[in-house]
Structure formats: C-alpha cells, structure tokens
Amino acid sequence: MTAESDEFDGAVAKDSRLGSRAPGFVRKSRLLHQSWRVGVFLVGLAVVAGGVVLLPLPGPGWVVIFGGMAIWATEFAWAQRVLRWTRRKVADAARAALxxxxxxxxxxxxxxxxxxxxxxxxxxxxxxxxxxxxxxx
Missing domain, CATH: 1.20.5 (Single alpha-helices involved in coiled-coils or other helix-helix interfaces)
Structure with missing residues (x-):
C-alpha cells in the first residue's frame, strides 16, 4: 500500500491494519469506494438500531449491536478501535471473574x-x- 492509498482507505498511520477492507476493485474508484462506505455504514446502522430495539425486548440485543459494530469495523478505523477496546475489556472481565x-x-x-x-x-x-x-x- 502506498501512503496515498492509506490516506484514501481511512487507515491510521500508526497501525496499518486499521482501515478499509473493501475489495481492490472497489478501492480503485473513489466514487465506488465512497458508495461502498455509505452502504456499509447504513447496513451497520440498521443492525445496531435493531440491537438497540432488542435491548428491552427478549432477544440478543448486545450481540446484535456488536455484530453491527463488526460490520462497521470492516470499513471504519474508529469502529475497529472500539471493537479492540471492547475485546480487551471483555477478556479482562473474564479473567477477573475466574x-x-x-x-x-x-x-x-x-x-x-x-x-x-x-x-x-x-x-x-x-x-x-x-x-x-x-x-x-
């Protein structure tokens, strides 16, 4: 990856693993990539909203919310950082519970x-x- 593609992908310089995981042909076209990002955001938003609705209702609300965050994490560095932080906290809590x-x-x-x-x-x-x-x- 070049420095230009890192910036275009939304990757963070300190961690090259963060950023877009869109297919190569999507990343080649700026318009297609932006459309892809909007689509990923809307799908993730729908899943997270469904999880929020399930919180007071019978159903796996938190699991669905984290599923929506995982969808966002395929495209957005901020969601990848949130998921990493959440995984660390869950692992710490599990270790403490033992x-x-x-x-x-x-x-x-x-x-x-x-x-x-x-x-x-x-x-x-x-x-x-x-x-x-x-x-x-």
Missing amino acids: DPRVRRRNLLLTTAAVLALAGLAGCYLWQFGLDTPWADS
Whole structure:
C-alpha cells in the first residue's frame, strides 16, 4: 500500500491494519469506494438500531449491536478501535471473574440473594396462602 492509498482507505498511520477492507476493485474508484462506505455504514446502522430495539425486548440485543459494530469495523478505523477496546475489556472481565476470591464472593452474594427471596416467598405464603386458579371454590 502506498501512503496515498492509506490516506484514501481511512487507515491510521500508526497501525496499518486499521482501515478499509473493501475489495481492490472497489478501492480503485473513489466514487465506488465512497458508495461502498455509505452502504456499509447504513447496513451497520440498521443492525445496531435493531440491537438497540432488542435491548428491552427478549432477544440478543448486545450481540446484535456488536455484530453491527463488526460490520462497521470492516470499513471504519474508529469502529475497529472500539471493537479492540471492547475485546480487551471483555477478556479482562473474564479473567477477573475466574479469580477465586471473586468467584467466592459472587457465590456468597448469590446464596444470600436466593435465601432472602426464599424467605420473602415463605412469608408471603404464610400470610396469604397459595390460592391456585384451578382450585374449586
């Protein structure tokens, strides 16, 4: 790649792996490449918007959002940097979750929460009883 094509591709000088991954014939024509970039942006935007809609609904909202970011990362250096940062943070969180002290703490907190909920359910049943809709009145 030449310096001109690096600039044209939107690549960052400090990391030559960032930038456009469009096919060569697309990168040769400035108009075709800009149209390609607009198309990639719109497809990524639609996928990210679908993921945002899925966040409060049942569905894999975050997975879809990261899928849209991956689509953007095929063309835009900023999205590639965001995905790298996200991967590092997820790897750090996974490593931290495997720490025995953190696992022990999480197990104790989960046990306490389950016992508290069981106690509340027992109090409710003691106070109001269990009245099933199919029971004869």
